[in-house]
Amino acid sequence: MASRPFHHGNLRVVLLEQAEAMLREGGVGGLSLRELARQAGVSHGAPRSHFVDRQALLDALAEQGFNRLTDNLRTALRTPGTLEEQARLVGRAYVDFAVHDAALMDLMFAAKQDAPSGPIHEAALRLFQVFDQALARESTQSPADDARERFKLLFTATMQGTATLLASRRIDRPQAEKLIDDAVDVLLASELGGRLLSG
Amino acid sequence: MASRPFHHGNLRVVLLEQAEAMLREGGVGGLSLRELARQAGVSHGAPRSHFVDRQALLDALAEQGFNRLTDNLRTALRTPGTLEEQARLVGRAYVDFAVHDAALMDLMFAAKQDAPSGPIHEAALRLFQVFDQALARESTQSPADDARERFKLLFTATMQGTATLLASRRIDRPQAEKLIDDAVDVLLASELGGRLLSG
DNA sequence: ACCTGAACACCGTTCAAGT
DNA sequence: ACCTGAACACCGTTCAAGT
Numbered sequence: 001m002a003s004r005p006f007h008h009g010n011l012r013v014v015l016l017e018q019a020e021a022m023l024r025e026g027g028v029g030g031l032s033l034r035e036l037a038r039q040a041g042v043s044h045g046a047p048r049s050h051f052v053d054r055q056a057l058l059d060a061l062a063e064q065g066f067n068r069l070t071d072n073l074r075t076a077l078r079t080p081g082t083l084e085e086q087a088r089l090v091g092r093a094y095v096d097f098a099v100h101d102a103a104l105m106d107l108m109f110a111a112k113q114d115a116p117s118g119p120i121h122e123a124a125l126r127l128f129q130v131f132d133q134a135l136a137r138e139s140t141q142s143p144a145d146d147a148r149e150r151f152k153l154l155f156t157a158t159m160q161g162t163a164t165l166l167a168s169r170r171i172d173r174p175q176a177e178k179l180i181d182d183a184v185d186v187l188l189a190s191e192l193g194g195r196l197l198s199g
Numbered sequence: 200m201a202s203r204p205f206h207h208g209n210l211r212v213v214l215l216e217q218a219e220a221m222l223r224e225g226g227v228g229g230l231s232l233r234e235l236a237r238q239a240g241v242s243h244g245a246p247r248s249h250f251v252d253r254q255a256l257l258d259a260l261a262e263q264g265f266n267r268l269t270d271n272l273r274t275a276l277r278t279p280g281t282l283e284e285q286a287r288l289v290g291r292a293y294v295d296f297a298v299h300d301a302a303l304m305d306l307m308f309a310a311k312q313d314a315p316s317g318p319i320h321e322a323a324l325r326l327f328q329v330f331d332q333a334l335a336r337e338s339t340q341s342p343a344d345d346a347r348e349r350f351k352l353l354f355t356a357t358m359q360g361t362a363t364l365l366a367s368r369r370i371d372r373p374q375a376e377k378l379i380d381d382a383v384d385v386l387l388a389s390e391l392g393g394r395l396l397s398g
Numbered sequence: 399a400c401c402t403g404a405a406c407a408c409c410g411t412t413c414a415a416g417t
Numbered sequence: 418a419c420c421t422g423a424a425c426a427c428c429g430t431t432c433a434a435g436t
Contacts, residue, residue: 011400027310028228034428043402045431050400054429102310109367111226111301116368124369153370153378154357154385161360168308169315170323171352179352182391186353190385210419233409242421244412249419253410 012050014040019061020104027103033057059120062107066123069097069108073130083138083197084188090134091159091180098163105163131156135196147195151187158183211249213239218260219303226302232256258319261306265322268296268307272329282337282396283387289333290358290379297362304362330355334395346394350386357382 018039022031033054034044051057076093077086098105108124131152159180166176187193217238221230232253233243250256275292276285297304307323330351358379365375386392 009400032428033430044429045403046401048401048430106305106309109363109369110305111366112368121368128369150377150381153364153374154381157360157364157378157382158353158357159360160363161356161358164308164359164363165352165356167310169311169320170308170327175352178349179356182349182353183356186385186389186391190389192381192385208419231409232411243410244422245420247411247420 011040011042011046015047015050015057016060016064019057020064020101023061023103023107024101028058028107031058058107059118061104062110063120063123065101065104065108066120066127069094070123070127070130072097073127077130077134083135084184086134087155087184087188088180090131091155091162091184092177094159095163095166095176095180098160099167102167105167109160128152128156138197147192151192151196154192155183155187158187210239210241210245214246214249214256215259215263218256219263219300222260222302222306223300227257227306230257257306258317260303261309262319262322264300264303264307265319265326268293269322269326269329271296272326276329276333282334283383285333286354286383286387287379289330290354290361290383291376293358294362294365294375294379297359298366301366304366308359327351327355337396346391350391350395353391354382354386357386 015036018036019031022036031054033047033051037044037046040046047057051060072093073090076089079086079089081089108120132148135148135152162171162176162179162183165171165179166173171179188197214235217235218230221235230253232246232250236243236245239245246256250259271292272289275288278285278288280288307319331347334347334351361370361375361378361382364370364378365372370378387396
C-alpha cells in the first residue's frame with residue numbers, strides 16, 4: 001500500500017509525458033496502454049478515465065506535438081534577423097523536431113479518414129499561422145494577393161519533405177542542411193518571393 | 200478438405216497482395232498476420248514460412264512499394280514533353296501514389312533505427328535514380344557539378360512534403376496541384392535550374 | 399470523478415509435429 | 418520446404434464494483 005499512485009488529478013499529464021518517451025523509443029507500434037499504466041503505477045484500466053481508447057491517446061499526442069512544434073518555431077522566430085536568416089532558422093527547427101520526434105511527427109501527419117476537424121486540425125492551423133505572421137511582418141504584400149499563401153505552402157512542403165527524407169535516413173544531416181539553404185535561396189530569389197517582398 | 204490452400208508456391212505473393220489491400224483499409228495498425236492467414240485460407244503459423252515476423256512483412260511491403268512507385272514514375276516519364284511538362288507529370292504521379300497508398304508510403308519512409316542498408320534502401324536508391332536519368336536526358340550539365348543532385352533533392356523533398364500534406368488532409372487536392380505547379384516553376388526558373396539546363 | 403480488477407476476444411511468436 | 422495447431426505472453430476494451 002506504499003505504492004499508492006501519486007498523481008492525483010494529473011494522471012493524464014503523466015501518461016502523455018510517458019507516452020511521448022515511449023513513442024520516441026519504440027514508435028507507434030511499441031506504445032502500449034497497459035505498459036503505460038504499469039509505468040505510472042496504476043491499474044491497466046485507469047487510462048480509460050482519461051482517454052476513451054488508444055486512438056484518443058494518439059490524437060492527444062498529435063495535438064500536443066503540433067503545439068510544441070508551434071512553440072519551437074515561435075522561439076526560432078524571436079531571434080532577430082533578415083527574412084532569409086529567419087527562414088533558415090525556422091527550417092532547421094522544423095527539421096530538428098521531425099528528427100527528434102519522428103514517430104510523433106508521423107502521428108501528426110498520419111492519413112486520417114475522418115473529416116478534417118477537431119482539436120488536431122486546429123492545432124495544425126495554429127502551426128501554419130506562425131508562417132503567416134512571420135511573412136506578414138516582413139511583407140509589403142496586400143492580403144488580397146495569394147502570393148503569401150503560395151509561398152507559405154511551398155516552404156512548408158519543402159521543410160516537411162526534407163524532414164521525412166532525413167528521418168527515414170534517405171538523406172543525411174549535411175544533405176538536409178544544404179537542402180534547407182537551397183530551398184530558402186531558391187524561394188526568396190523566385191518571382192514569387194520577389195512579389196512577396198517588394199509587391 | 201475441400202478448402203485445401205490453392206497457393207502452392209506463391210503464398211508469399213498472395214500474402215503481400217492482401218497485405219497491401221489491408222494496409223489501404225485500416226493502416227499499419229489494422230494489419231494482422233492472423234487475419235491475413237485467415238483470408239488466405241491457411242493456418243496462422245503459415246506466414247512464418249515466408250516472413251520471419253511482422254516487421255519482415257512490413258519491410259517487404261515497403262520494398263514492393265518503392266518498386267511500384269519507381270514503375271509509376273518511369274511510366275510518367277515515357278510521355279514525351281519538355282522538362283517542365285515531365286516534372287509536372289512526375290510530381291502528380293508521386294503525389295497520386297502517396298495519397299492512394301498513404302499507409303504504404305508511411306512504411307516506405309518510416310524512421311528506422313537500424314543502419315541504412317538492405318533491400319529497402321536499395322529500392323529507394325533505384326527510385327531516386329529515376330530522377331537522375333530524367334535530368335540527365337535533358338541536361339547539358341557536367342556530372343562533376345552537384346547542381347543536378349541538389350536540384351533532384353529539392354524536387355524530391357517538395358513532392359514528398361506535398362504528398363504528406365495532402366495525405367494528412369492539411370491541404371486539399373487543388374492546393375496540392377497548384378503547389379506542384381509552383382514548385383516546378385520556381386525550381387526551373389531558379390539559378391540552380393538555369394545552371395542545370397544551360398551549363 | 400477516478401480507479402480497480404476480472405473477463406473477453408484478439409494478437410505475434412515459438413515450436414514440435416506432420417506431409 | 419512448407420504448413421498445422423497447441424501453447425504462451427501480451428494486448429485493447431468492457432464493465433461491475435469500489436472510493
